[in-house]
């Protein structure tokens with residue numbers, strides 16, 4: 001089995017290296033090959049998603065991704081900026097289902113800005129559609145405003161759109177995931193304003209007919225943002241579109257106060273996937289050896305589970321991460337009084353040791 | 357001066373009645389006239405925004421609005437549902453600037469789900485553009501998908517758009533508001549993905565040239581959602597589009613834990629405005645006499661300040677509300693041990709008394 005390793009920018013290389021180390025320590029052999037992506041792709045090959053990188057990702061059974069983005073690429077034209085690599089990979093690999101668990105480890109409850117009773121034991125799964133919506137819809141651009149009080153001026157515009165099949169397949173992912181958890185799905189939309197999301201609501205309701213054992217509730221996105229702050233533990237699985245999912249999944253991650261712990265998976269129709277930490281490239285701490293590698297290590301575990309069919313190995317990693325937390329080891333982002341501060345490599349080594 | 361009173365549905369009539377009582381208790385005479393809106397408009401006249409209601413709102417110097425929406429109208433076709441009244445009033449009256457303060461009264465810090473040190477003293481102002489964006493952009497609808505892998509299927513679609521003049525005028529509102537506060541503006545966009553919001557960022561940056569005394573920062577909407585949870589007090593004024601503003605302003609309101617306290621103003625180019633509480637119609641508690649009228653009373657104060665030029669009277673109301681909180685009076689939504697539970701009318705009466 002072949003894994004494409006795309007370290008990227010900022011802390012990407014450091015944290016990915018720890019996940020690779022953990023993968024090497026398992027009793028399985030994986031073929032791993034690295035390639036440049038993001039700013040590193042642009043610097044070496046003139047494009048954030050160089051053709052060779054895309055080819056490697058396509059040929060591999062799974063992609064382990066670090067993070068992209070760095071100040072020095074901020075002034076490039078949009079088509080060459082690091083984040084275009086992520087958008088390109090999602091689209092080219094057909095990674096339409098983004099799974100982002102927001103879990104609060106009991107040991108880290110203090111890290112949250114929310115009161116412990118509101119978030120302790122938090123375990124929700126946000127499923128974000130990832131290849132449709134206003135992210136990719138055309139037409140889009142800057143044009144002369146054709147009508148209304150501002151006719152004749154310049155205007156920016158984009159197209160939001162969701163086809164029936166796109167909604168159906170992500171709804172199936174959500175209902176199936178819910179069956180393995182709390183059997184409740186909250187579909188988040190803005191059906192009271194948007195045609196796209198009234199249509200979304202109708203199609204999700206239709207798909208639900210095949211899953212009568214799962215409870216379905218519809219919620220407006222503004223209310224969902226409020227309920228995430230008010231009573232996040234009431235959710236089980238949240239399914240939503242690309243744009244709303246971008247906002248809500250980051251808000252949910254931040255509820256835990258430990259975004260350095262949260263993995264993500266982006267899957268295609270055949271469970272091939274791209275795995276990456278939920279956090280960004282944090283260029284301000286890059287190279288200092290203090291970044292938290294656990295989200296990337298847990299992303300590798302998700303990869304073993306979903307794309308490589310190695311559930312036992314995935315569980316070994318998950319358990320090892322729980323062990324190092326129980327041992328009191330903490331990178332600076334999650335450090336508290338009474339725990340032991342460690343660096344990126346030490347944390348990676350500790351997980352390897354804890355594999356047992 | 358003429359005020360249109362639109363009580364609406366659910367708790368709308370109860371809370372509006374308290375604000376009217378407070379207005380009557382001032383040493384100013386206002387002409388007030390009521391009309392049906394929302395579900396009440398539909399029930400009485402077959403439309404959520406009956407022509408007579410719209411005419412009254414247009415003729416008045418300001419509109420005091422309760423809330424709309426009730427379960428029994430949920431199954432109506434979209435064009436007849438209560439919330440269409442809000443959208444119609446915004447568009448017809450040209451209310452492009454929505455001002456939503458998120459303030460945490462020191463006495464109510466315990467009501468927040470966030471830790472006191474994270475939110476105590478919170479005082480941010482969210483300025484949401486209210487008549488543009490994907491809320492009103494055309495074309496929109498359900499059609500046959502014209503291209504791509506889902507061609508031939510049904511698809512829902514909407515158009516996001518912002519013209520230069522629309523962005524300019526809301527940016528001016530934000531910079532001018534910031535000058536009266538902390539002189540910092542965070543413009544929230546999604547310039548890394550959306551053409552509309554790259555354009556938004558460019559125009560806001562241009563307008564900023566006239567306000568060199570105000571600090572401007574740009575932030576992606578997903579990051580803004582995270583920072584609101586992580587460190588909300590770092591913001592001063594947030595300015596954003598209609599869709600992102602819908603989500604972020606509700607999230608910010610919920611941070612306070614006391615959304616029953618938060619007023620809002622929606623202004624046109626001449627400071628004519630519609631004033632309403634930030635919360636909804638809460639049909640589950642309607643008619644029980646337990647709804648919190650303070651957000652509506654504070655909305656009336658905003659109306660006196662922004663549209664009617666009665667700053668002193670506005671301050672009297674604001675002070676009276678602080679007094680009743682200091683006296684320990686609380687409606688059930690903000691009640692805590694050691695305070696005195698009161699109903700909607702008692703709270704209104706207490707504010708009248710506290711006007712001094």
Ligand SMILES: CC(C)[C@H](C(=O)O)[C@@H](O)C(=O)O
Nearest residue numbers: 083084086087246548549578
């Ligand atoms: C970098 C950006 C294009 C991306 C997105 O908006 O999807 C990021 O925010 C994410 O959530 O992965």
Ligand SMILES: CC(C)[C@H](C(=O)O)[C@@H](O)C(=O)O
Nearest residue numbers: 192193222439440442443602
């Ligand atoms: C009711 C709805 C149309 C409205 C909106 O989305 O603007 C509401 O959520 C609001 O924020 O006032």
